[in-house]
Amino acid sequence: MSRPVKVYVVDNGGQWTHRIWRVLREIGCETKIIPNTTPVGEIDADALVLSGGAPRIAWESPKLGCCTDYLDHFHGPILGVCVGLQLLAVHFGGQAGPSEVPEYGLSRLKVIEGDDLFRGLPKEFLVWESHNDEVKTVPNFTVLAMSENCRIQAVKHFEKPLYGVQFHPEVNNTEHGEEIYRNFVNVIKSR
DSSP: OOOOOEEEEEEOSOTTHHHHHHHHHHTTOEEEEEETTSOGGGOOOSEEEEOOOSOOTTTOGGGGTTHHHHHHHOOSOEEEETHHHHHHHHHTTOEEEEEEEEEEEEEEEEESOOSGGGTTOOSEEEEEEEEEEEEEEOTTEEEEEEESSOSOSEEEESSSSEEEESSOTTSTTSTTHHHHHHHHHHHHHTO
């Protein structure tokens, strides 16, 4: 029998960091929460999830610790949630900043590209939002999903196994959230 996939949750101070850990555990991953100051060389995992968090990407990105090191030097897939997505965009030459319409609560997600994270899911479903900032541009990424008030809700890097979502798949109110994490685990297994 093969060992469980090992996915660590990088704690960026998000209110649902433990919920990400719990969902990963429930779908059979070996998982733990690690501080975002953990040196990349000390991480023994197959993949990472960068949790959401309170830092505003435009002026508080130092609070995201070593996350940019993970993007540059961690060799497995990474999923950035909320501020994790915003960091992905900015780190790879895109832009993020204050949302024209900050989103809190339910929003209707429209899937543009159904592969990887959204494989087997409907083209539209409800997701839970909690953000003041949003991604404005994402060079080197394919946009996978959007909503009425946020045109970049999910992305995939052109070449690297890097993904990001603006919404919170770990929150119970998000439809198909567990399936999104299962699809991420399938990406890990396919490598």
